Amino acid sequence: MTAPLKVKLAGMLEVVYPALDCDFLAEQLLKTMGLAPNQAPPPPHQNNWDESDVVLITYADTLRQEGEKPLVTLHRFLDEHLRDVISAVHILPFFPYSSDDGFAVMDYLAVNESHGTWEDIERIAGDFKLMADLVINHMSARSRWFENFRKRVDPGKDYFFEASPKDDLSAVVRPRTSPLLNPVQTEDGERYVWCTFSEDQVDLNFANPQVLIEFAGIIRSYLEHGVRLFRLDAVAFLWKEPGTPCIHLQQTHELIKILRLLIEHHTPESVIITETNVPNRENLTYFGNANEAHIIYNFSLPPLLINTLVTGNCRHLKTWLMSMPPAQMGTTYLNFIASHDGVGLRPTDGLLDDAEKQRLINTMESFGGKVSYRRAADGRDQPYEINIALYDALKGTAEGGADHWQLSRFLCAHTIMLALEGIPAFYIHSLLATENDYERMENTGRLRSINRSQWQLDTLKETLADPLSHHSKAFSELKRLIAIRRRQPAFHPNATQFTLHLGLQIFGFWRQSMRRDQSIFCIHNISSELQEIALSDINLIGTDHWVDLISGLAIEDLAGSITLKPYQCVWLSNRA
Known part of the structure; x- marks a missing residue:
């Protein structure tokens, strides 16, 4: 017999918070989510997807129209051009933010006024499955919570993770080269806060259960506004313990299980997707025993597929594919070959050797790409990701340079992605075959901006109406291939x-x-x-x-x- 929800939840909480009254904490979480203590679970191993599912990834303001909020413009473009093409849309953080194009959230419960309103979000959610980011690892240093942290008042006083420069932090896995600890002046003196990504993105302290309760309320709000797919951003770094790598800790996995339990009891068709840009074997652990993520990103696919097409050799891609376990029912992969971030290199660890990685980097740089770095445990900076638009990444080969096969190579990459086990996801700039945006990169001073262009809608419509433009050719053919894919039972994500x-x-x-x-x-x-x-x-x-x-x-x-x-x-x- 299945244990009542409260009993099951309390047992999971005890793994994370062994010193607390977890029965009481479970009651608080259930109340926050609006769930009954004995609420029935959803059917196990249920696939909330099929071969017709295709995801679009976009910023709220990628498409712009004079005198109109970007979310309204986006919805009209989706209706006019993609209604029968995609089933879901991932709108990257649409909340008020202070940096990182949305990933330094200032207010989780508001829509950025420059983008639109919650009503605009709900209208999109009424026509497509909506994926939203739960930016759960960190929050803006300009948020109200962090201002309260400085003032030493609630809510926020104990919401952010602190450490001492004297702590043993030598084993901490870093995705950046910026300082891990940043000094902050507060009402009771200087404190050092943990910043995995940047000084403006301060890590939250989930050792304080009140932070978990806050996020339960945030999740419930998103569900009520129509969000059905939750992307857990940077979740691998969630739990910190000095003296450890501070990545993939057991408490992190348990917290994902807790969030899944709450979300799927509230809305059974909802889905959790973990964003863990790490080596392949580490990434696979986020399936758990089909009780953590419903979906994990196939982070090794973008660099391996690009490497395959620029070298004309599929040995590594084939070896990787043979090693990938079939996903259990109720879980699957999210296949993508481009995103708002760069092409991650850590997911190639154990798959490409150092010389092969360097050849890939050199090839991408010759096609206009840039390289971002991370600080390794030995103190040296190592390549972390390649920043480049996918269309330009495939403009030629490693040996021969740029050639006339760019569009064919680009379409081949997407054709492979469309057919693989899992759900295909298209970054909007790949669907549109947008090139490197050097002007935007120079204006922002951030390498990732090279692949974060913004289109004026009228200009885009004219470009797509021109049958000679590579944008039009790519967009038309990709839509045709997607339409074919969506009719094939053999392309079910779990086939x-x-x-x-x-x-x-x-x-x-x-x-x-x-x-x-x-x-x-x-x-x-x-x-x-x-x-x-x-x-x-x-x-x-x-x-x-x-x-x-x-x-x-x-x-x-x-x-x-x-x-x-x-x-x-x-x-x-x-x-x-």
Whole structure:
């Protein structure tokens, strides 16, 4: 018999807060969330997604129109251009903020007035599944909570994590080169606050259970405004203990379980996504036993896929794919190859050697990219991410430089992403094939701004209406490929996947629907040369009729072969 919700919650809280009255804390959390102590759980291992799910990632103000709030402009663009293309939209932090393009939140419960209102958010949530960021690790140094921390009053007095410069912090894993501890003058003297990312982003103190209760209230508010997918930003750093790496600590995993328990009891179709830009094996731990994240980002995919396409060699991508465990029912991967951040290099640890990483970095720099660094435990600065627009990242090869295959290479990358196990997510600037924005980068002084352009809506519409522009060509073809994908049961995020071995210039895998009524052989020429494949090597079943879903061409002679042009892809299906 399943334990009542309060009993289960109290047991989980005891792992994090063994010295506290966890029965009382459980009561407070349930009251804050509006849940009954004996509320029934949702069905276990439930997939809240299918093959029709496709996510768009965008800032609230990426699209702008004179005299109109950006959230209104975004909604109109979604309605006019993407209503039958995407199922969900991830609007990056739309709250009042002081830095980092939204990730230094000043007020979790307000919409940035320059973007729009909660009513605008709710209207988008009425037409698409809405993903929002729960910026849970840190908060703005200009927030009311932090001002109260300085004044030594509540709420906020004990909401931020403090440490001493005398503490042993040598093992702490850093994603940045900025100081970890920053001195702050308060009403009762100088205190040192923990800043994982920047001086303006002060880490919250979840050792104080009141912070957890505050976030339960924030989550409930988001649910009531229509949010159904919660992206837990930088969650791997949530719990700190000097003398440890302060990443992936057990209390962090337990807190994710607690948040999931609360969220899915409130709204069973809601989903938690953990944002953990770390090496692949570490990333996989956030599935837990199908009781932590419903979805994890496939952080190794962007650098490995870019590396594959600029080297014309899929060995590392294939090795990685073979090592990836099938996600349990009720969990899956979020596949992306570009985002508002850079192309992470830590997820390649153990997958690319140092020389291969450096070759990738050199290639991206030759295509206009920049490199951000992090401070390693030995005190040295190491490459952390490559900042570049995906369209420019794929403008050529490592050996030959820029060439005329840029658009084909770019489309090949997305075709691979669309077919992989998991849910595909498109950063809006990839869907639009936006190039490096050097002007914005210079204006902000931040390398990540190279891939955070803003489009005037009228200009964008004119560009997309021009059939000769690469933006129009990419947008039209990507929408066509998405439409094909959304009709295929074999592309369900949890459908079977096996890696094919077709040489180093052909990247292939097989998908089979959960009812076993459809097979799709996904085959991609990742080189700039023609490639011929004997159909006997693919092992197509002779009694079935096979068709390439992308071109519509039927396969008549199973004893013959197919020739793939540079970067051409085929989805061979026994069900048209």
